Amino acid sequence: MTRTAHHPHPTPAFPVYCLDWADDETLILGGGGGASRSGIKNKLKVCKVTKDGKSVNYLSEFTLSSEEDAPMTLSIDKTGKQMITGVNASSSIVKDGNNQHCRVYKYSEESVEFVKGQKTIQAEWSDDYPYQKLTSLSPSNKFLAIGTTDDKVTLLNYPSLDIIIPTFGVDDELVDLDWGGEDGTLLIVTTTKSLYIYQVKDENTVKLELKQTIFTPSLDLAPVAFRSAKFSRNSATPLVIHAVLNATRAAKKGSPRKSFVVSFGLIASSSESPLTDEELKTLEKHEEDSSPKDSKGEDLGKWDVIARREVGTKPVTVFDVSDDGKLLAYGCSDLSIGILDSKTLAPLLKILHAHSFPPTALKFNSSASLLVSASADNTIRVIVVPASFGGISTSMLAVLLAILILILALFLRR
Numbered sequence: 001m002t003r004t005a006h007h008p009h010p011t012p013a014f015p016v017y018c019l020d021w022a023d024d025e026t027l028i029l030g031g032g033g034g035a036s037r038s039g040i041k042n043k044l045k046v047c048k049v050t051k052d053g054k055s056v057n058y059l060s061e062f063t064l065s066s067e068e069d070a071p072m073t074l075s076i077d078k079t080g081k082q083m084i085t086g087v088n089a090s091s092s093i094v095k096d097g098n099n100q101h102c103r104v105y106k107y108s109e110e111s112v113e114f115v116k117g118q119k120t121i122q123a124e125w126s127d128d129y130p131y132q133k134l135t136s137l138s139p140s141n142k143f144l145a146i147g148t149t150d151d152k153v154t155l156l157n158y159p160s161l162d163i164i165i166p167t168f169g170v171d172d173e174l175v176d177l178d179w180g181g182e183d184g185t186l187l188i189v190t191t192t193k194s195l196y197i198y199q200v201k202d203e204n205t206v207k208l209e210l211k212q213t214i215f216t217p218s219l220d221l222a223p224v225a226f227r228s229a230k231f232s233r234n235s236a237t238p239l240v241i242h243a244v245l246n247a248t249r250a251a252k253k254g255s256p257r258k259s260f261v262v263s264f265g266l267i268a269s270s271s272e273s274p275l276t277d278e279e280l281k282t283l284e285k286h287e288e289d290s291s292p293k294d295s296k297g298e299d300l301g302k303w304d305v306i307a308r309r310e311v312g313t314k315p316v317t318v319f320d321v322s323d324d325g326k327l328l329a330y331g332c333s334d335l336s337i338g339i340l341d342s343k344t345l346a347p348l349l350k351i352l353h354a355h356s357f358p359p360t361a362l363k364f365n366s367s368a369s370l371l372v373s374a375s376a377d378n379t380i381r382v383i384v385v386p387a388s389f390g391g392i393s394t395s396m397l398a399v400l401l402a403i404l405i406l407i408l409a410l411f412l413r414r
Contacts, residue, residue: 002349006383009056013040016374018074018085021365025049027056027372028083028107029380030071031360032064035090042070044085046107053370053382062105062112065090075135075144080159082106082115084144086132095125101132102146102161118161120146120154136177139184143200145177153177153189155200155208164206170196180231181239186211188241192225195241195264197300212299214241219260219308221251227259227316232342234325239300240265242328242342246315256313261328261345265306309345311338317358322368327385329371331359337373337383348389354381 016031027047033040042064048057064071067090075084082104089099100117107113121130134147137158144158151174155165176190181199187208189196195214201207216224229243241264247257311330318331321342328340335358339349355375362373364385371383 002386002389004349004384004386005053006351006354006381007053008354008379008381011374011378011380013378014043014045015040015070015360015376015378016380017070017072017360017376019361019363019372019374019380020074020076020083021363021372022046022076022078022081022083022107024365024367024369025051026059026109027365028074028076029374030074030085031374031376032070033066034070035067035088037066041066042068042087044071044083044105044107044112046109046112048109049365049370049372049382051369053384056380056382059109060107060111062114067091069131072131072133073135075137077137077141077159079141080106081108082159083112084135084137084158086135086146086148088129088131091125094129102135102144102156104159104161116161118156118163120152120156120163120167121148121150122167123150134174134177136179136187138179138187138200142202143179143187143206145179145187145189147174147177147189149174151191155187155206157206165208175226176228176230178230180233180241186231188229188231190226190229190243192227195226195229195243212303214264214303216245217262217305219245219262220247220258222247222249222257224248224260228319230319230321232325233321233323234342238266240306240325240342241303242319242321244316244319244330257315258310259312259314259316259332261309261311261316261319261330261340262305263307263342263345264303266301267304267306268302307343307345309340309347311340311347312336318360318362318373320362320364320371322364323366324368327364327368329362329364331362331373333358335359337362337371337381339371339385341389349383349386351381351383355379 018030029045032042045061046059069088071085102118104115130148130150136145144156154167172191172193178188185200187198197212198208224245227244232240245260312332314334320329337351337354356377357375359373374380
């Protein structure tokens with residue numbers, strides 16, 4: 001695998017839980033100590049990262065109340081220079097029913113300013129009151145999908161934040177949301193057991209059509225659970241979904257809990273073939289629990305695993321796909337950060353001890369020249385992504401093997 005430069009940068013008294021790039025050099029961080037008297041402030045920070053990754057300069061920040069939650073999720077509207085995050089208000093405001101947890105802030109190098117908020121959580125106040133843990137803005141910047149820790153999904157209009165699809169629940173733990181497809185209207189709702197692929201239909205009224213359900217594949221002797229799933233960002237390639245699966249228990253006593261990166265691809269066009277009993281039961285249960293506006297549309301085709309790679313002996317915690325669709329990055333609870341080739345899942349780069357605690361966030365910049373990871377250990381690590389990766393490619397290896405066979409054949413003829 002290739003070696004590269006990578007630089008740790010301390011974030012004193014600021015555990016980072018979410019991050020995203022505003023442009024190729026401007027990074028936004030979110031985190032803090034939550035609603036506590038720890039003295040660790042909850043903040044959103046804008047910083048500039050040099051191309052060599054050696055320097056991180058803080059430009060502006062917004063300090064939240066110590067009675068509010070720390071930001072745990074972040075999505076950037078690069079065109080409008082706004083960030084969307086989730087922050088629960090103080091317990092008194094939550095009890096009054098005015099918890100506008102889905103928040104929009106306008107950012108610049110000089111300041112970060114609150115714009116507006118929206119409430120989707122309807123739960124009563126308790127010690128385990130839900131919070132917004134997933135935020136995903138569609139490629140068109142028109143739709144905003146958010147997910148909360150009570151396993152609920154809401155679709156909002158952006159930038160108005162009007163709710164256009166009522167909040168609906170999923171059967172299992174909600175772990176990821178992502179947009180993709182040729183026109184960016186496909187939404188993956190990922191739970192530990194299934195990938196629900198929806199299409200947003202924007203006609204007279206906006207509605208969701210459930211196009212497909214992908215279940216956890218058989219990868220090892222131990223059962224696995226989805227941790228993340230994201231569409232390939234390369235529109236020039238066929239529809240591909242890259243996913244992370246973690247073993248829920250060891251295959252046998254004393255063996256490690258493996259983690260995998262898997263690529264799903266369409267191997268056949270849509271068909272009218274009957275669903276299996278397991279698929280029927282899952283879909284029926286999902287339709288019972290989902291919003292009445294959900295409808296079942298024609299499927300996209302038959303999905304199957306087209307590539308798989310074991311990446312660790314402990315669970316993966318964070319995952320990202322580069323904007324050009326060529327690279328995948330993951331952070332593991334064994335404290336490592338890795339980069340894979342998206343097509344073959346071949347390992348390209350690995351940093352063994354990137355943080356002292358498991359990574360909490362991970363993101364390529366738009367040109368995939370830098371990769372930044374974060375952790376609750378009060379550091380971020382800036383990794384310089386090589387323009388090309390060393391080693392012999394599969395095609396080059398085939399050419400060298402052919403030359404070797406030809407030389408051997410000529411030698412034997414003599």
